[in-house]
Amino acid sequence: MSTHHDPSTDVTTRGDGALPERFDDPGLHEHRARVGDSDPKANKRAERQVVVLFTISILGTIGAIVAYALVPPGETVGTMRLSNLLLGLGLFLGLAGIGLAAVHWAKALMNDHERAEDRHPTASSDSVRVKAVEALREGAKDSAIGRRGVLKGAMVTSLALFPLAIAVPLVGNLGGGWDVSQSKRTMWRRGTRLTIDPSGRPIKASDVTIGSAFHVIPEGLEETEHPLNEKAKAVVLMVRMDPRDIKSEQGEGWSYDGILAFSKICTHVGCPVALYEQQTHHILCPCHQSTFDAADGAKVVFGPAHRPLPQLPITVDDEGYLVAQSGFDSPIGPSFWERLT
Amino acid sequence: MKALAARRHHRSAPVVLLLLALLLTGAVYAIAQPASADAAQAAASESDVAAGQKLFQANCATCHGVSAEGREAVDGGAGGPSLIGVGAAAVDFQVGTGRMPAQMNGAQIQAKPVQFDDEQIAQLAAYVASLGAGPSIPSEEQVDPSKGDAANGMALFRTNCAMCHNAVGAGGALSQGKWAPALTDTTPTHIYEAMLTGPQSMPVFNDANITPDEKRDIIAYLDEQRDGSPGGLTLGSLGPVGEGLWAWVVGIGLLIGASVWIGAKSS
Numbered sequence: 039m040s041t042h043h044d045p046s047t048d049v050t051t052r053g054d055g056a057l058p059e060r061f062d063d064p065g066l067h068e069h070r071a072r073v074g075d076s077d078p079k080a081n082k083r084a085e086r087q088v089v090v091l092f093t094i095s096i097l098g099t100i101g102a103i104v105a106y107a108l109v110p111p112g113e114t115v116g117t118m119r120l121s122n123l124l125l126g127l128g129l130f131l132g133l134a135g136i137g138l139a140a141v142h143w144a145k146a147l148m149n150d151h152e153r154a155e156d157r158h159p160t161a162s163s164d165s166v167r168v169k170a171v172e173a174l175r176e177g178a179k180d181s182a183i184g185r186r187g188v189l190k191g192a193m194v195t196s197l198a199l200f201p202l203a204i205a206v207p208l209v210g211n212l213g214g215g216w217d218v219s220q221s222k223r224t225m226w227r228r229g230t231r232l233t234i235d236p237s238g239r240p241i242k243a244s245d246v247t248i249g250s251a252f253h254v255i256p257e258g259l260e261e262t263e264h265p266l267n268e269k270a271k272a273v274v275l276m277v278r279m280d281p282r283d284i285k286s287e288q289g290e291g292w293s294y295d296g297i298l299a300f301s302k303i304c305t306h307v308g309c310p311v312a313l314y315e316q317q318t319h320h321i322l323c324p325c326h327q328s329t330f331d332a333a334d335g336a337k338v339v340f341g342p343a344h345r346p347l348p349q350l351p352i353t354v355d356d357e358g359y360l361v362a363q364s365g366f367d368s369p370i371g372p373s374f375w376e377r378l379t
Numbered sequence: 380m381k382a383l384a385a386r387r388h389h390r391s392a393p394v395v396l397l398l399l400a401l402l403l404t405g406a407v408y409a410i411a412q413p414a415s416a417d418a419a420q421a422a423a424s425e426s427d428v429a430a431g432q433k434l435f436q437a438n439c440a441t442c443h444g445v446s447a448e449g450r451e452a453v454d455g456g457a458g459g460p461s462l463i464g465v466g467a468a469a470v471d472f473q474v475g476t477g478r479m480p481a482q483m484n485g486a487q488i489q490a491k492p493v494q495f496d497d498e499q500i501a502q503l504a505a506y507v508a509s510l511g512a513g514p515s516i517p518s519e520e521q522v523d524p525s526k527g528d529a530a531n532g533m534a535l536f537r538t539n540c541a542m543c544h545n546a547v548g549a550g551g552a553l554s555q556g557k558w559a560p561a562l563t564d565t566t567p568t569h570i571y572e573a574m575l576t577g578p579q580s581m582p583v584f585n586d587a588n589i590t591p592d593e594k595r596d597i598i599a600y601l602d603e604q605r606d607g608s609p610g611g612l613t614l615g616s617l618g619p620v621g622e623g624l625w626a627w628v629v630g631i632g633l634l635i636g637a638s639v640w641i642g643a644k645s646s
Contacts, residue, residue: 122611146645
């Protein structure tokens, strides 16, 4: 911006420095004729352009129908893509042609003289307003609402109660989610086998090599009434590291020979946290970058989570398969549930 | 700036700006596209052990020790883990994708142009495999995408891989500057070897966790993704970032252009 003021355009420095009382309405600026207004050839050309645009639309629509009939989506990605492309192009040309033609028609061929429309107050006239207030007052007097107390009470009660007819079924249909304690328990019990997600194969401790990450579901998950609900709570990430790397655990003897199992539900807002980096033993949550140190009792080392991922105490059964010693010791998932206990 | 300010009301300014934005988008995409990792498969042969040892001592011993016993990093110098028992698969993956020999320190070792030819990689793999038992290089049949079940592969990929490598294998960020690379150009053999050996941050997925057949299913699923998306451009399959960029720059740009055109007087 220039600091040099031009006195002819700068209102504040004009004359004695005072603002004028009112700015005059500058009115519409001078009408500038289009080429097509004086030159019939240009007018004809604009008309042809509009016709061409409408023709493009017609061809696009026909093209879309032809493409639908002749180029089915088929079985491969290539044919689906071609079918989508042709249908989309046809639709685009069909609609864009109409839109462009309409705008071009209005701009180049229709009357383009500027017009001003004054704004008027929207309120009704004073006499009409006085009459309306009078009618309302008369109605209230006629109903005698001020005197008949029981009638007034009945009316207010019925009006206040009616929304319940909609609200109660609406809230009631939210399902069986009213038993809050459901969210505190998972499927894990003493002796529940750890199995591979999604195949459900049980896991032998000897099969878990150092550096491994297993995604684990409890045995019998598919036989439950709501497998997905149970899975959402019970999923576990199981890793194995050199036992000498383990700095701490959430409970004495909760791991087995370097094999550790943690809830896969982030304690921040419940995202599945499973990005395990086997060299640093960090478990990273992809949603908000909460990072847990699997070698140090899943302690939070970075990010917004407030408490460690609950550790699942594990051991092996007689056949060498990994089983849970018990359920989770602390609530899984967002820390909200912890406050309810 | 004055010249720019004078021209910003020019009638072609919106069009010029839109073209510049498109050009920028294209340039950013071209730069951000991952370089293709050209890798070749090698078949190990025991007669190559001696040749592999020579190659190893010339190229790898600085970090991994003269007999691959590993070496601690001292005073900022190079150090590397022991390679006894890592198997031929680890060598074929690390050298075959150009990650080894490593050229510089950083958050993680990067894939780069391969330094050795197929025969040399096979000799190195044979030497390291001779040091101790470890996973071997998978056969052609084990990694053949046409023999795998892509639907089952998707279920396995979603459970075990997608959190780091993205739902279609486009790659993603890890902590502290590390990242999970895109799998779009990785050969089936290298995908198999990576699952088997767990390079760098990646955990190991041994044959008890993901069976050889299931590994082939995953390869089949990733192979399907290479045909692209039936919906059209994938925009990198990175979700809201790529799609949002297009919607805001191209989509809103076109809307602005259209409203400027509709509002302008016909000449």
